[in-house]
Amino acid sequence: MFSTLTALLHREKKLLEQRLEIAQLQKKIAQLEDKNQRMRKAMRHCTTCDYRLEAKVIRRQQAEVLQR
Secondary structure (H helix, E strand, O other), X not given: OHHHHHHHHHHHHHHHHHHHHHHHHHHHHHHHHHHHHHHHHHHHHOOOOOOOHXXXXXXXXXXXXXXX
C-alpha cells in the first residue's frame, strides 16, 4: 500500500515538473517568435541595413550593369 502511494506521488510530481517545463518552454518560444517578428519588421524599415531586400535587388542590378 505504501509503495503504491509513493509510486503515485512520484508520478504526480514528475507530471507537475513536466508541465512546468512545458509552460517555460512555451513562454520562451513565444518570446523568441515575438523577437523574430520585431527583427523582421525592423529590417523591412531599416534604411541603412545591408540585409534589406531592396538593397540586395539594387546591388544585383548595379552588378549586372557593370558587367555589361
